Amino acid sequence: MKYSWLPPMLADVAEAAGLDAALALATAAGGRRVTIPARAKNGHWLVEAVGREAADKICAHFRTINADGRETGARQIVIPMGPGSVVKAAKRQLARNIEAGMTVRKAAQAAGMHERTGFRVKRRLDGRDAVDPNQTSLLDLFEPSSKARR
16 A cells, blocks of 8 residues: 655555554654664563554564674654644644634643744634735746746
């Protein structure tokens, strides 16, 4: 099965250990550098995040044999955020807080977001982020329309 809608690294994990394991990995470690061991012991963060069977499959996927013939894991892999990223969830919470009547600053604080993000979300909710029709697009400056080329 193809998982082209996932970031490539998570798609590889999904192919090796299943979609649930890839999404659980993104939830547990998304946005961080991690080390995938050659074999994960019970209690290791990977086993705790995805379960024993999936952890074994992920370790096997990233495992290599070094010049001495020993198994080694992968070092310093950055796990992508994935589709259920913490930032997306926080922005959704921020929007719900604003719609519920909280001030932008309090809504942003409650959602764990920057207040500037709160003001951007509020602008979108109010419909004030529309493009001014009187303003020239930067794309028009660099890619003139076919009318201008004639």
